[in-house]
Structures are given as C-alpha cells and as structure tokens.
Amino acid sequence: MEDGVAEIAPALIAALDLFGIAVFAASGALAAARLKQTLVTFAFFALLTGVGGGTVRDLLIGAPVFWVQDWRFPATCLATALLVWLTPVRIWSPRALDWFDAVGLAVxxxxxxxxxxxxxxxxxxxxxxxxxxxxxxxVIRDMLAGVPSIILRPELYVTASALAAGLYVLLFWLGMPIILAAAISAAAGFALRAAAIQKGLAIPAYKG
Amino acid sequence: MEDGVAEIAPALIAALDLFGIAVFAASGALAAARLKQTLVTFAFFALLTGVGGGTVRDLLIGAPVFWVQDWRFPATCLATALLVWLTPVRIWSPRALDWFDAVGLAVxxxxxxxxxxxxxxxxxxxxxxxxxxxxxxxVIRDMLAGVPSIILRPELYVTASALAAGLYVLLFWLGMPIILAAAISAAAGFALRAAAIQKGLAIPAYKG
Amino acid sequence: MEDGVAEIAPALIAALDLFGIAVFAASGALAAARLKQTLVTFAFFALLTGVGGGTVRDLLIGAPVFWVQDWRFPATCLATALLVWLTPVRIWSPRALDWFDAVGLAVxxxxxxxxxxxxxxxxxxxxxxxxxxxxxxxVIRDMLAGVPSIILRPELYVTASALAAGLYVLLFWLGMPIILAAAISAAAGFALRAAAIQKGLAIPAYKG
Incomplete structure (x- = not known):
C-alpha cells in the first residue's frame, strides 16, 4: 500500500499541482483583463496569483521555492496569461471560474x-x-487589482480551505494512508466551498 | 554571570516573546473588530500582526521561521483572536492597548x-x-485594514524602536552583559514611546 | 579571458550594485519627499525601494540576503535618504532621475x-x-506611496527589464563570455527604456 502511494502520489500530485497553478493564474490574468491592462501586467498578475501561495509556504517551511527549481510552473502561468490575453473576456464565465477555483482551493x-x-x-x-x-x-491578486480581499468577505472561502487542510492533518496524524486522507479532506473542503457558491453561505460578522 | 544569563535569558525571553505576540495579535484582532469582520478575518489579522515582524526577520537572517517550529506562537495568536471576538470592543480601551503596544514595541x-x-x-x-x-x-495590519500606516505618521514610533534596537547593539558591542544591555535599551525605547503617547511627541516633516 | 573576467567582474559588479541601490533609494526617498514625510519615513522608503528587489530575489533563490551580510548596502540607502532630506526637492529633476533609473533598471x-x-x-x-x-x-515604493504601480502603467518598463534579463540568459546559454553578454544585454534594455522615456513608447492594452 505505502509503496503504491509512493509511486502514484508524486505523479498525481504534480498533475494536480499544475492544474491548480493554471486555475489560479487564470483568475489573476482575468483580474488584469477587467482592468484593461497590457500583456506584461497579465503575466505579472498570473504569476503572482498562480505561484504566490506556494512561494510563501516554501519560504516559511524552509523548502527550495518550487517554481525556481522547475520552470514548468512559471511557464504554465505565462501560457495561461497569453491564453487569456488572446481570448475575449466574455468566454471566461465567472461562474465556471468559481467552480475551477473551488477545485483549486480544496486541492x-x-x-x-x-x-x-x-x-x-x-x-x-x-x-x-x-x-x-x-x-x-x-489575497495578492485582490491587493494588486485594488478590490476588497477575499479575506475581508464573509463568504465561506478561507473556512473551506481551513476545513480541508485541518481535516487532512487530523486524518494523517490518526494514521490514515496519505491518498485516502487527501481525497477525503479535499472532498470535504470542496463540498463546503460548493455550498457557499450555490447557497451564498457566509459566516457571521462581529457585532461589537 | 554569563552562565546565569545563559540559563535565565531563554526562559525570560520566551515569556516576553509570547507576551509581545499576544499584544500585537490583539491590536490586529481589534482592527478586524472595527471593520465588523468575521472570526476568520480576526484570526488572519491576529496572526499576520502577531508573527509578521518576526517572520520577515527570520527569513532575512536565514533562521528557521520561529512559529513554524513552535505551535505555541500561532496558537497564542488564534486564542487572542477568539478572546477579542468573544468580548465587546468597548472593554478594549485604545489607551490601554497603546501602553501594551509600547511595551511590546520596546521588548x-x-x-x-x-x-x-x-x-x-x-x-x-x-x-x-x-x-x-x-x-x-x-505595517501589515494597517495595510490590511486600509488605514494610514504607522510608518506614515509623524508620531514617534519607529524612532522609539530604532532607539531601543540601536542602543542594544551599541551596548552589546561595548561588551555589556546581554541582560543588562537588553534591560537598559528596552527601558530607553519604552520611555521615548511613552513620552510620545503622553505628550504627542512627533518628529518634523520634510518642508521641501 | 575567463581569469580576467573572474578578477574584474566582482569589483565592477559591486560598484554597479551600489550605484543601482543608490538610484533606487533616491527614487524611494523622493516619493517620501512628495508626501511631506519625516526623516524616518525617508529612510524606510529608501531602504525598501533600494534593497527590496534584491531581497525578494535572494529569498527566492535561497541565497543569503545580500544586505544582511554587507552593511554597505543599507548604509548607502540611509545616506541617500539623508541627502534627499537635506536638499530641496526641486534640485532633483524628475527627468534626470528617470535616466538614472533607466541605467539602474538595465544593470x-x-x-x-x-x-x-x-x-x-x-x-x-x-x-x-x-x-x-x-x-x-x-512596485513596493509605489504601493507605500499610494500611487498607481509601474506594473499597471502601459509604459515600457518591465518589458525593458525582461529584454535585458532574457537577452543575458540567452547569450550566456549560447556560451558568450559573461562580461560581453552582460554589456550587450544591459545596453539593449537601456536602449528600449530610453526610447520609452523619450518617445513615450507603450505596449497595447487589452481590448476585451
């Protein structure tokens, strides 16, 4: 079992990783499109949004920064920026992007x-x-684009991420095989985010 | 002497460290409270304000990031955020918080x-x-909350910090025992910040 | 040849490095001057603008942060901030600064x-x-000063930087000696930026 995991997990994780990068990069490039920016700004937004989170993580845990070691990650961001630049903004349905983003968030x-x-x-x-x-x-994308950060919206977003990450850590510490723990916790995070998108679920604000 | 310092200093420093984290985390959570945010935002503001400065320092000096290695630091921030969330904002006197912050700044x-x-x-x-x-x-807290940064206010704040840090470095390089140098320089920084709070001391702006 | 490069390159690079730092630090201090800030803010803006880019680079590539290891870099920023503070803003011609900045950008x-x-x-x-x-x-300077980022302007700036950096990498991988590759690519980046300053060259924005 552990051997199988060790063989399958890296390839699966690498594929999911490039998918997640592309989805986030697309949301960054679309923010640049809404601001009627240039291709250079598209690339900048796509890169920062696509690799920003993983970069901060790698710096904090003292790991080599993933995209500095593997050019496929920045290349994916740049290709995504070019794709968004070459297509009219209306074909990028905000609704569809919300769903891709939900998958990216959970994964x-x-x-x-x-x-x-x-x-x-x-x-x-x-x-x-x-x-x-x-x-x-x-967060970086919203700051660059000058729109209120996802962090400041009551909509369930960070909470879904915390559920997925927290559940994974719990199941992993309980001894569950990595792939099973990952699948269950990603599904739980996605389900919560999906409910938030469909039903507008939000968490209560401070009353003072 | 040096042996005593070596024994006492770490425990004393660890306690002051958690206190400083809690004070800064509280100021971050209160910024979220003023914006009528959710508990998730409280946690986010408390964490970034509480551990932000030490995180940047550790990255710059190439040390392992302190709170990634020791869960008590993020746990302190999260507990502080919960405490602020559960209490009415009026019991948190801005004046009292200014004084706690002055201690945190000097230390x-x-x-x-x-x-x-x-x-x-x-x-x-x-x-x-x-x-x-x-x-x-x-600085991060003010940026997140969208208020003018402490850096852009003429009030003596960064100057008090520079006095404390600079005096410590000077006394340490002159050969003074660490605890004595630390106590003198923290007291000097606190005194300058206290004068700024009480008398509104400010440094002159550029006339051009 | 390679020996000569190994001897000359470090000294030349160190001198260009301090020059680049000073130019960027001056642009940061001048942003503080336009905001009628205090000397502390001048120092803060000069430091962040002067060493910000190299700091992010060193963190990403896992190198020791250059200015933490060598006090001459932060000292140059602080001296530049003091110089700008002590002089009337009108002697700093924006036009002259644009040209210095163009050299700094290319180098x-x-x-x-x-x-x-x-x-x-x-x-x-x-x-x-x-x-x-x-x-x-x-980017950091513009964010601190609250003006639209250079990244969001259509003017050729990042593009000139990308040309210089990309050409260097290409020539280096083709086997050209380092100093020659560096001189050619810096000249190309400077020429493009110079054309942008003189003729207002800009890249096209997204039409949607």
Missing part, C-alpha cells in the same frame, strides 16, 4: 498541508501552510 | 536585534532586524 | 539574472529573477 489546501507535514512540521503550522498555499495567491 | 525591538546579533550579523543590519521585528506587524 | 535586470544563473538556476526562472531584482523595489 491546494491539502497539498500545502501535505508538503509541510511531510517535512516534519507540526499539526497547527502544517494546517496553516495548507491555508496559506490556497489563499495567499488570491 | 521586540531589543529581541530582534539580540537574535540577529547572536547569529553573527553586523551592527547596522542587526539594529534593522530589531526595527523590522517590532514594526512590520503593525 | 539590475542583468545582475539579477547573472546571480541566479551563476547559482545553477534554469533560464526561465533566472530571467524572472532579473526582472524581480529590477522591478520589485519600484
């Missing part, structure tokens, strides 16, 4: 927690690394 | 300079690490 | 790409490190 939360835990980092910081991996790119 | 400026100097970093960069440790959290 | 783009490539980092990430070294300081 990346688990991926970040997995990477941190696999380097021997404790449960609470490992869970936080999952949230950072999934959410920091969007 | 953290010295702590950051001490950590950098103890890793063999030279006087000027070590002093700057003290200022970064004490001030970056507040 | 720093090549320098960042050179440092990354010399550490064994691949072509695409190495080129990106050149752009980051040259452009991140200005």
């Amino acid at each position: 990346y939360s688990v991926f970040g927690a997995w990477k941190a835990a696999s380097l021997g980092i404790g449960p609470l910081p490992a869970m936080m690394m999952g949230v950072i991996t999934a959410c920091v790119g969007g | 953290y400026s010295v702590f950051g300079a001490w950590k950098a100097a103890s890793l063999g970093i030279g006087p000027l960069p070590a002093m700057m690490m003290g200022v970064i440790t004490a001030c970056v959290g507040g | 720093y783009s090549v320098f960042g790409a050179w440092k990354a490539a010399s550490l064994g980092i691949g072509p695409l990430p190495a080129m990106m490190m050149g752009v980051i070294t040259a452009c991140v300081g200005g």
Whole structure:
C-alpha cells in the first residue's frame, strides 16, 4: 500500500499541482483583463496569483521555492496569461471560474498541508501552510487589482480551505494512508466551498 | 554571570516573546473588530500582526521561521483572536492597548536585534532586524485594514524602536552583559514611546 | 579571458550594485519627499525601494540576503535618504532621475539574472529573477506611496527589464563570455527604456 502511494502520489500530485497553478493564474490574468491592462501586467498578475501561495509556504517551511527549481510552473502561468490575453473576456464565465477555483482551493489546501507535514512540521503550522498555499495567491491578486480581499468577505472561502487542510492533518496524524486522507479532506473542503457558491453561505460578522 | 544569563535569558525571553505576540495579535484582532469582520478575518489579522515582524526577520537572517517550529506562537495568536471576538470592543480601551503596544514595541525591538546579533550579523543590519521585528506587524495590519500606516505618521514610533534596537547593539558591542544591555535599551525605547503617547511627541516633516 | 573576467567582474559588479541601490533609494526617498514625510519615513522608503528587489530575489533563490551580510548596502540607502532630506526637492529633476533609473533598471535586470544563473538556476526562472531584482523595489515604493504601480502603467518598463534579463540568459546559454553578454544585454534594455522615456513608447492594452 505505502509503496503504491509512493509511486502514484508524486505523479498525481504534480498533475494536480499544475492544474491548480493554471486555475489560479487564470483568475489573476482575468483580474488584469477587467482592468484593461497590457500583456506584461497579465503575466505579472498570473504569476503572482498562480505561484504566490506556494512561494510563501516554501519560504516559511524552509523548502527550495518550487517554481525556481522547475520552470514548468512559471511557464504554465505565462501560457495561461497569453491564453487569456488572446481570448475575449466574455468566454471566461465567472461562474465556471468559481467552480475551477473551488477545485483549486480544496486541492491546494491539502497539498500545502501535505508538503509541510511531510517535512516534519507540526499539526497547527502544517494546517496553516495548507491555508496559506490556497489563499495567499488570491489575497495578492485582490491587493494588486485594488478590490476588497477575499479575506475581508464573509463568504465561506478561507473556512473551506481551513476545513480541508485541518481535516487532512487530523486524518494523517490518526494514521490514515496519505491518498485516502487527501481525497477525503479535499472532498470535504470542496463540498463546503460548493455550498457557499450555490447557497451564498457566509459566516457571521462581529457585532461589537 | 554569563552562565546565569545563559540559563535565565531563554526562559525570560520566551515569556516576553509570547507576551509581545499576544499584544500585537490583539491590536490586529481589534482592527478586524472595527471593520465588523468575521472570526476568520480576526484570526488572519491576529496572526499576520502577531508573527509578521518576526517572520520577515527570520527569513532575512536565514533562521528557521520561529512559529513554524513552535505551535505555541500561532496558537497564542488564534486564542487572542477568539478572546477579542468573544468580548465587546468597548472593554478594549485604545489607551490601554497603546501602553501594551509600547511595551511590546520596546521588548521586540531589543529581541530582534539580540537574535540577529547572536547569529553573527553586523551592527547596522542587526539594529534593522530589531526595527523590522517590532514594526512590520503593525505595517501589515494597517495595510490590511486600509488605514494610514504607522510608518506614515509623524508620531514617534519607529524612532522609539530604532532607539531601543540601536542602543542594544551599541551596548552589546561595548561588551555589556546581554541582560543588562537588553534591560537598559528596552527601558530607553519604552520611555521615548511613552513620552510620545503622553505628550504627542512627533518628529518634523520634510518642508521641501 | 575567463581569469580576467573572474578578477574584474566582482569589483565592477559591486560598484554597479551600489550605484543601482543608490538610484533606487533616491527614487524611494523622493516619493517620501512628495508626501511631506519625516526623516524616518525617508529612510524606510529608501531602504525598501533600494534593497527590496534584491531581497525578494535572494529569498527566492535561497541565497543569503545580500544586505544582511554587507552593511554597505543599507548604509548607502540611509545616506541617500539623508541627502534627499537635506536638499530641496526641486534640485532633483524628475527627468534626470528617470535616466538614472533607466541605467539602474538595465544593470539590475542583468545582475539579477547573472546571480541566479551563476547559482545553477534554469533560464526561465533566472530571467524572472532579473526582472524581480529590477522591478520589485519600484512596485513596493509605489504601493507605500499610494500611487498607481509601474506594473499597471502601459509604459515600457518591465518589458525593458525582461529584454535585458532574457537577452543575458540567452547569450550566456549560447556560451558568450559573461562580461560581453552582460554589456550587450544591459545596453539593449537601456536602449528600449530610453526610447520609452523619450518617445513615450507603450505596449497595447487589452481590448476585451
């Protein structure tokens, strides 16, 4: 079992990783499109949104920054920026992008927690690394674009990421095989985010 | 003497460290409270304000990031965020918080300079690490909350931090025992910040 | 030839490096001057603008942060801030500064790409490190000063940096001696930026 995991997990994780990068990069490039920016700005937004979260995670856990070591990650961001630039903005349905982003959010939360835990980092910081991996790119994108950050909206977003990352860390510490723990926790995070998208679920604000 | 310092200093420094984190985290959570945010945002603001300065310092000096290695730091931030969330904002007197913050500022400026100097970093960069440790959290908090940064206000704040950090580095390089140098320089930084709070001391602006 | 390069290059590069730092630091201090700030803010803006890009580069490539190891870099920023503070703003011609900045941009783009490539980092990430070294300081300065970022302007700026960094990486990978490759690519980046300053060259914006 563990052998199978060790063989399958890296390839599967690498594929999910490039998918997540592309989805986040597309949301960054679309923010540049809404601002009627140039191709250079498209590339800049796509890169920062696509690799921002994982970069902060790698710096914090002291790992080599993933995209500096592997050119396929920045190349994916640049290709995504070019694709968005070459297509009219109306073919990018915000609704469709929300759903891709939900998949990216769930997958990346688990991926970040997995990477941190696999380097021997404790449960609470490992869970936080999952949230950072999934959410920091969007925070940077919103800051660059000058729109209110996802962090400041009551909509369930960071919470879904925290659920996915926290559940993974819990199941992993309970001894569950990595792939099973990852699948269950990513599904749980995606389900919560899906409910938020469809039903507008939000968490209560401070009354003072 | 040096042996005593070596025994007492770590425990004392660890306690002051958690206190400083809690004070800064509270100021971050209160910024979220003023914006009528959710508990998730409270946690986010508390974490970034509480550990932001030390995180930047550790990255710059190439040390393992302190809170990734020790879960008590993020746990302190999260507990502080929950405490602020559960209490009405009016019991948090801005005046009282200013005074706690002044203690945190003085202690953290010295702590950051001490950590950098103890890793063999030279006087000027070590002093700057003290200022970064004490001030970056507040800069991030103000940026997140959309209020003018403490850096842009003429009030003596960064100056008090620079005094504490610079004096520590000077006394340490003159050969003074660490605890004595730390106590004198933290007291000097606190005194300057206290004068600024009570008398509204400010430094002159550029006339052009 | 290679020996000559090994002897001359470090001294030449160190001198260009301090010059680039000073030019960027001056542009940061002048942003503080336009905001009628205090000397502390001048120092803060000069430091972040002067060493910001190189700091991000060193963190990303896993190198010791250059100015933490060598106090002459932060000292140059602080001296520049003091110089701007002591002089009336009108003697700093925006036009002259644009030209200094153009030299800094070209030199720093090549320098960042050179440092990354010399550490064994691949072509695409190495080129990106050149752009980051040259452009991140200005992005931070504009963010601190609350003016629209250079990244969001259609003017050729990042593009000139990308040309210099990309050309250097290409020529280096083709086997050209380092100094020759650096001189050609810095000249090309400067020429493009000069054309942008003189003729207002801009790249097209997204039409949607």
